[in-house]
Amino acid sequence: MSIHHIGHTRLFSPTLYFDLLNVLHVPQISKNLLSVHKFTSDTNTFFEFHPNYFLLKDRRSKKLLLHGPNSHGLYQFPSFKHQTPPSALIGERVSLPQWHSRLSHPSLKLVKKILSSFQLLVSNSTITDPCSACLSSKSKQLPFSASLSRSTCPLELIHTDVWGPAPICSKSGFKYHVSFLDDFSRYTWLYPIYCKGDVTRIFQKFKNYVECFFKEKICTVQSDWGGEYRPFHTLLQSLGISHRVSCPHTHQQNGKIERKHQHIVETGLTLLSHAKVPLQFWEDAFSTACYLINRLPTPVLRNNSPIHTLFHREPDYSFLRTFGCACWPNLHPYNKNKLQPRSLLCLFLGYSPLHKRYKCLHLPSNRVYISRDVVFNENSFPYTSASPTSSLSPNISVQVFNNPSPLLIPHDYQPTATSSLDIPSSTENIILRTLDTTPSPNHSLSISDSLNPPSPT
Secondary structure: OOOOEEEEEEEEOOOOEEEEEEEEEOOOOOOOOOOHHHHHHHHOEEEEEOOOEEEEEEOOOOOEEEEEEEEOOEEOOOOOOOOOOOOOOOOOOEOHHHHHHHOOOOOHHHHHHHHHHOOOOEOOOOOOOOOHHHHHHOOOOOOOOOOOOOOOOOOOEEEEEEEOOOOOOOOOOOOEEEEEEEOOOOOEEEEEEOOHHHHHHHHHHHHHHHHHHHOOOOOEEEEOOOHHHHHHHHHHHHHOOEEEEOOOOOHHHHHHHHHHHHHHHHHHHHHHHHHOOOHHHHHHHHHHHHHHHOOOOEHHHOOEOHHHHHHOOOOOOOOOOOOOOEEEEOOHHHOOOOOOOOOOOEEEEEEOOOOOOEEEEEOOOOEEEEEOOEEEEOOOOHHHOOOOOOOOOOOOEEEEOOOOOOOOOOOOOOOOOOOOOOOOOOOOOOOOOOOOOOOOOOOOEEHHHHHOOOOOO
């Protein structure tokens, strides 16, 4: 007879059980036959056969293990069922959505793990609709994928955003600034403004300026959908410029200019903190921060600087000085008599947006001098000992001397660069004027004059 399978089984008695190894499964046999030799070898026992019964005993202790009958000339092994304590089981199959509700609405992955680990009964019904309670109470932003788009030339894409309002007005009365970021070079232009309504007017000036310099047109502008950019949308349509906007309350879609704002503000506040300069000078600190960030290498540009990427020239770092340090500009051309001092202790406020070199604030008079002939003490900071009331006057005048060059920004370029692209200007109307080589002793240019300069002759 053919053997289909070979395996192991177990025979039970009222007090113990016997493991049988290598049991042959023969479907055609009519009786289950037990080999005495195999049984005694596997269980370490022995049989005593009598005319009407047999005995099974342990080989070592000779203890009686089993008593079996003789039936029709065959010794029959008694059949005993495995005895288990009586128990009653009640099973209820519950749907997966109901288990989801019972477990306080966790994720379905967690629900399935609990059902599998604890062998809980669940019906075979499938989930057809998402849980409305979860959709109502657990809604959140979906993950953002990395942007793979990259501009291939300047002005192809301009990012813009408005920062503010500042809790303290700047010395010139500004509470906001608007930034324009070139996607190709990451070069940033920063313009302080009085209110958000100035954005459209500033953009028109910015557009005319960069398009004239690069001989290229702005193709696309990316902004949020704030109130200041809604009339801006109509202007862009009339100019044939594509306007891309981020979804409401989704600043991540405007992430490049948002991160640039954060970088400028953090750097500007660090400059103010290091020199102990009051917060009223945030306009100068932010403009200086933007000026320097444009010259710093960045991993985004393969460790090139924005100014190198845009102008294909390395920036000059040799003329840079510590913001807020003590400085002495040469004031000899502006003295009214020969007994006046040739210089005064001033505060270094950064780099002039209209001239090549430095802005110096004289604290007692609140006058800003612009000069290239300046001696610095970068280990001394005037505001650590200055009177707090000496710098709060809003009337600041600017003394211009030493024949500033009409070549504005970048300051560190040769005369072949006739651009003022780096202007983080607090002035809204940019007019280049070459002053006389011999300045008048009383020549001064006030801030009000720079905001509304006379028409050039």
